[in-house]
Amino acid sequence: MDFEIAPEDQAFRAEVRAFIAAQLPPDIARRGQHDYHSARDDVRRWMRILNTKGWSAPHWPARFGGTDWSPLRKYIFQDELRRARAPVLDRCALDLLGPVLCTFGSPEQQARFLPPILNGDAWWNQGFSEPGSGSDLASLRTRADLEGDHYIVNGQKIWTSEAHYGDWIFALVRTDQTAKPQAGISFLLIDMKSPGIVRRPIWSIDEGLSLNEIFFDNVRVPAENLVGEPGQGWSYAKFLLTHERTTSAVVSHTKRDVDQVRHLAAAARSGSGVLLDDPAFAAKLARLEAEVIALEWSVMRVLHAAENDAAGNAVASLLKLRGSELSERAALLAAEALGDHGLAVMPDPEGNHILHHDGLSPGLTDDEAIGVSAKAMFRRATTIYGGASEIQRTLIAKSILGL
Amino acid sequence: MDFNLTSEQEALADSVARFTARDYTFEARNRLIGEGTGLDKRHWQAFADLGWLGAGLAEDAGGYGGGPVENMIIMEGFGRALVLEPFLPVALVAVQTLAALPPSTLRDMLIAEIVAGDAIVAVAHGEIAARGAPDYVETVYEGSRITGAKSMVIGGHAASRLIVSARSPEGLGLYLVDPAASGISTRHYRLLDNQHAVDLAFENAPVLETLARPGEGEAVIAAGLAHGLVGVSAEAVGAMDAAIRMTRDYITTRRQFGTTLSTFQTLQHRMADMLVEMELSRSILYQGIASLGQSGVQCTRALAAMKAIVSSAALFVGRNAVQLHGGIGMTEEYAIGHYYRRLFVISGQFGGESLHLKTMAGLSQSFWTEPTSRPSPIMA
Numbered sequence: 111m112d113f114e115i116a117p118e119d120q121a122f123r124a125e126v127r128a129f130i131a132a133q134l135p136p137d138i139a140r141r142g143q144h145d146y147h148s149a150r151d152d153v154r155r156w157m158r159i160l161n162t163k164g165w166s167a168p169h170w171p172a173r174f175g176g177t178d179w180s181p182l183r184k185y186i187f188q189d190e191l192r193r194a195r196a197p198v199l200d201r202c203a204l205d206l207l208g209p210v211l212c213t214f215g216s217p218e219q220q221a222r223f224l225p226p227i228l229n230g231d232a233w234w235n236q237g238f239s240e241p242g243s244g245s246d247l248a249s250l251r252t253r254a255d256l257e258g259d260h261y262i263v264n265g266q267k268i269w270t271s272e273a274h275y276g277d278w279i280f281a282l283v284r285t286d287q288t289a290k291p292q293a294g295i296s297f298l299l300i301d302m303k304s305p306g307i308v309r310r311p312i313w314s315i316d317e318g319l320s321l322n323e324i325f326f327d328n329v330r331v332p333a334e335n336l337v338g339e340p341g342q343g344w345s346y347a348k349f350l351l352t353h354e355r356t357t358s359a360v361v362s363h364t365k366r367d368v369d370q371v372r373h374l375a376a377a378a379r380s381g382s383g384v385l386l387d388d389p390a391f392a393a394k395l396a397r398l399e400a401e402v403i404a405l406e407w408s409v410m411r412v413l414h415a416a417e418n419d420a421a422g423n424a425v426a427s428l429l430k431l432r433g434s435e436l437s438e439r440a441a442l443l444a445a446e447a448l449g450d451h452g453l454a455v456m457p458d459p460e461g462n463h464i465l466h467h468d469g470l471s472p473g474l475t476d477d478e479a480i481g482v483s484a485k486a487m488f489r490r491a492t493t494i495y496g497g498a499s500e501i502q503r504t505l506i507a508k509s510i511l512g513l
Numbered sequence: 514m515d516f517n518l519t520s521e522q523e524a525l526a527d528s529v530a531r532f533t534a535r536d537y538t539f540e541a542r543n544r545l546i547g548e549g550t551g552l553d554k555r556h557w558q559a560f561a562d563l564g565w566l567g568a569g570l571a572e573d574a575g576g577y578g579g580g581p582v583e584n585m586i587i588m589e590g591f592g593r594a595l596v597l598e599p600f601l602p603v604a605l606v607a608v609q610t611l612a613a614l615p616p617s618t619l620r621d622m623l624i625a626e627i628v629a630g631d632a633i634v635a636v637a638h639g640e641i642a643a644r645g646a647p648d649y650v651e652t653v654y655e656g657s658r659i660t661g662a663k664s665m666v667i668g669g670h671a672a673s674r675l676i677v678s679a680r681s682p683e684g685l686g687l688y689l690v691d692p693a694a695s696g697i698s699t700r701h702y703r704l705l706d707n708q709h710a711v712d713l714a715f716e717n718a719p720v721l722e723t724l725a726r727p728g729e730g731e732a733v734i735a736a737g738l739a740h741g742l743v744g745v746s747a748e749a750v751g752a753m754d755a756a757i758r759m760t761r762d763y764i765t766t767r768r769q770f771g772t773t774l775s776t777f778q779t780l781q782h783r784m785a786d787m788l789v790e791m792e793l794s795r796s797i798l799y800q801g802i803a804s805l806g807q808s809g810v811q812c813t814r815a816l817a818a819m820k821a822i823v824s825s826a827a828l829f830v831g832r833n834a835v836q837l838h839g840g841i842g843m844t845e846e847y848a849i850g851h852y853y854r855r856l857f858v859i860s861g862q863f864g865g866e867s868l869h870l871k872t873m874a875g876l877s878q879s880f881w882t883e884p885t886s887r888p889s890p891i892m893a
Binding site for chain 2: 112114116393395399400404407410411414424432502503507511512513
């Protein structure tokens with residue numbers, strides 16, 4: 111056993127940090143501090159900068175434009191991006207679709223779809239959930255019927271993140287109505303400009319827009335856009351959900367959030383002193399910090415475990431469950447740190463992220479407070495999306511404990 | 514980084530498992546409890562013969578060249594079997610306290626005697642008002658005599674020598690004391706987990722030797738306590754893991770309402786949470802070990818975070834292991850209650866969650882960043 115991070119890896123972290131400090135445009139960095147969903151244009155600009163360095167998708171295989179970094183280095187890279195509050199990149203394209211295309215896509219699909227992702231030119235959405243298929247995803251009903259050399263898609267997807275930016279969507283669709291639920295599903299790439307697609311924004315309780323509904327009405331999709339084999343969509347979806355085992359811990363986000371809470375509490379007045387010196391608040395923050403440390407070291411264990419390592423699997427299984435809880439708790443604590451103003455609607459100064467432009471809220475533009483209360487509301491979703499906590503517990507009980 | 518055991522470490526883990534399987538069945542443990550000392554001399558000799566008493570000590574300090582990982586392996590195995598002997602206070606806390614002293618004939622002789630199993634030396638440092646805080650000492654050293662009181666010296670009942678911390682105007686010193694000397698009164702008691710401990714009262718008690726001069730004792734005792742914290746956390750991980758397995762086996766066989774308990778999702782989810790707490794404890798145990806080589810404040814924070822997590826996890830797993838067993842879990846004759854008792858003691862040993870959160874809260878920066886005294890806007 112050796113628990114030290116090698117000097118070469120520490121040097122790598124310094125290199126990444128220096129690159130970001132030199133290259134991240136100041137206006138993008140400023141917007142990043144407010145924790146609203148990253149603007150489409152900021153993501154595009156930043157992706158192009160990363161792409162000139164060959165760093166826009168480090169976790170892809172090198173022959174597709176990725177790197178040969180170790181799992182630890184890939185983690186360090188993401189950790190530094192979050193530390194600098196760089197834009198949150200198009201996760202659907204980079205973390206989900208990319209690995210599937212690299213592994214199961216045809217050479218033509220790889221050549222056509224991967225380069226625009228690397229350069230920030232194509233924004234992808236994930237079309238999995240449906241109104242009747244949330245946690246029970248295998249019951250999905252959106253259908254794709256082959257007619258000649260096209261699939262005809264009919265149905266509805268929901269909770270589609272950032273679909274208002276989307277150029278393309280990778281969707282799970284039912285291509286075989288007679289097979290067992292999981293066996294009739296295929297993985298289809300659909301151009302969002304296709305006739306018959308209607309997007310409807312879903313404003314969420316943070317008064318922000320990231321979620322959408324998408325309706326498909328006789329949408330014609332070339333059959334060549336089906337990835338891999340028909341009927342194998344479910345296995346590809348499972349592959350993409352388990353491919354990146356540590357991302358769901360969002361530990362780098364939460365580390366930064368803990369620092370934000372500490373900073374806010376050091377400045378927040380509490381009686382004649384500051385909130386950080388309040389024993390009850392300080393204890394809550396210390397507890398959160400200790401749990402985040404435990405989570406990060408769990409990530410370290412998974413990064414260094416082999417794919418089929420039983421102990422590694424047990425640790426990996428807790429990352430989403432606990433990571434999501436800590437993510438929300440950090441946001442709640444930040445709002446608590448702001449006191450009265452943690453309860454107020456703080457509009458996005460760029461004007462992109464608020465439902466009611468009623469002219470009332472702009473009076474409150476405390477720079478420290480912007481984004482904090484919205485984040486507290488949005489993070490309520492963390493234990494729901496990507497497999498709800500209840501699903502995670504059942505998975506742990508069955509797959510790890512054998513119950 | 515490498516989270517796998519080396520082949521030598523695997524062999525050590527196997528060796529510990531073989532010993533506990535043979536000598537520490539639940540029935541054998543109960544017999545030892547009945548004997549009233551919590552210490553079987555044959556066990557102690559086995560610890561010496563197998564090299565465990567010096568397993569975590571560098572060769573140049575008189576050990577067998579291992580380190581905290583070796584201690585972790587032994588303590589985890591002892592946690593699984595609820596070993597009663599005061600291995601942790603002697604082989605970790607006392608030995609590492611001595612090892613942190615500058616080399617001397619006396620120090621080397623004491624270490625050699627402990628490693629050989631010939632002497633049991635315990636550290637008398639904690640006091641009732643300290644509540645686990647490492648730097649609070651009221652006991653006074655003046656004119657080669659000690660006056661004051663020490664609490665919960667585990668293994669102190671069997672010790673032939675004590676290392677006593679005491680304060681002078683120049684700071685904290687460490688002194689070698691014969692527990693049978695005049696001016697020392699001892700109260701011997703059992704802990705809830707059947708370990709044995711003593712409270713000690715010193716009234717102008719004589720010292721045999723000065724181990725660390727006044728002002729030099731803080732850093733030395735901190736080293737011993739750091740190894741103690743890591744060791745007790747490893748013990749907790751072993752005990753939690755064993756309790757989880759035992760509980761899983763119980764609910765997969767116990768039938769109620771015409772089915773096994775394991776089919777109830779409420780119980781499945783509780784067990785998932787127990788597993789998560791155990792794994793998080795193991796993760797933060799590793800970072801605690803990593804911190805032993807780091808500078809003062811980093812190590813302080815890392816160990817405080819570790820024990821805060823382990824203390825709460827130990828209680829959570831122990832309490833729920835009993836809960837899922839139902840009434841049988843409350844009985845003296847069934848093993849799971851003894852795991853809870855051990856985990857309950859561990860939760861408070863070396864200070865509980867509150868103490869360690871307070872320690873973290875007193876530090877001016879978080880684990881991974883620069884100080885907070887940064888200019889606006891929000892994050893520099």
